[in-house]
Amino acid sequence: MPEVRLHDGSTIEIEVTGTGPTLLLPVNPRPVEGPQADEMRKYGVDPALGQSLIKGLSDTFRVVAFNYEGQVLSAPKPETLTPANIVSDLLAVADSVGADRFAYYGYSWLALIGLQLATRTDRLSALIMGGFPPLDGPYKEMLRVTTATYEIACAPQAEPQQDDDEWSSVALSQDQTRQFVTLYEALQSFDDRAAQPQITCPRLCFVGSADEIHYGPKWAMCL
Template sequence: MTIHHETHGHGVPLLLGFPLMASAWPGDPELAVRKGYLDRLTDRYRVLVVDYPNLAPGIGKSDPIPASELTADRVCSDLLAVASAAGFDRFAFWGFSWGGVVGLQLACRTNRLTALVCGGWPPLGGPYGDMLGITRRMAAAPEVPVRTDQFVTFYESVQGWPEADAVERIACPRMTFTGSADEMDYPGEVKLRIAATLRERRRELERLGWRVTEIPGRDHGVFTDPATVVPVVREFLDSAT
């Protein structure tokens, strides 16, 4: 299986995970968002970006993975293999939303991370059950343009994950952030309270050594604004790596 990836810059290894991609994605057809990240990182970091997962036909250059195989174990194994192929022995990982979920899974499965940035997802109190229901409904809706069925497999694989024990064992420097207005409504009266959950668990996370940051007035789309996000996260990464 081919997983397309690219590296940019020189210096400290940093894997910039989903939703940033090596190739264009629907929300960033001109790669402007990706460029905004790279322009602000590559003076100090060797940044690895990956087309993973395959979101839909024609998006990215990686081979598709059968939907039934995209478990958390598979995702972590694939990303570690890509990091090795890029010459990254140890590296920092920065993901947002589903990428933040993946970062937690990676940090609990390997000692290769030098730092972890989990954006747009609370490391404690994560709504894994809600996401399984949401992705199942989206996978059953013919008008949804992305391969949501693979995310059903992923969220099925993390049901029952011992979150509290696993997160407590993460030893690398770690940061979590989100916009202060990060709350999303889905059909079926499901509300994802990302910012509120992070706020509720802030003291507990800080006791465990996490840096917790809210970006005032921003919602889940804050990741598309590298001018705002990168300086906040880079201050942490520069001190951690």
């Protein structure tokens, strides 16, 4: 697979499938297997979602798939995972396939980054956001959550409790968690309502009907 160099000097593999207008798709093109897949299914997550999206879209689009979330977890960027640097990474991916214009789809924090991308470049032909609101986004709340996650990662690890929440089994390092604090710190002054006139491409946003996260008792001191 071709590789693209990112802002911190690390590289990411990209997979290009289909023909037509270019769509940047920051998903894992390979299905997750084994115990991790079983854990994902417990919370309603499809371990083969990336592959399903690629198959479903590549008959109409030239899909450029790249596992950006997996890359930042395997090569953490604790001090440099800022909106500007992530946008530069996405543009580097687009440049690598010769896409002057392209659509972008992202879910959760990758949808948030799509909004940043739309305000920082005029190259977007369409923006699709899932699982994160384009208006009145929870930037302050997410800073609290990511800061709490970082503090938990820095603390001595205790044995999981029976009543722990879905995040208890996710063992992330200090650098992995710190990079998301860096991201949300940089977004505290972002006004998503004021940014809307800057977005001139077609756009679509969708969310779940019951998109809620329940935190276990160990989070009580952090949130």
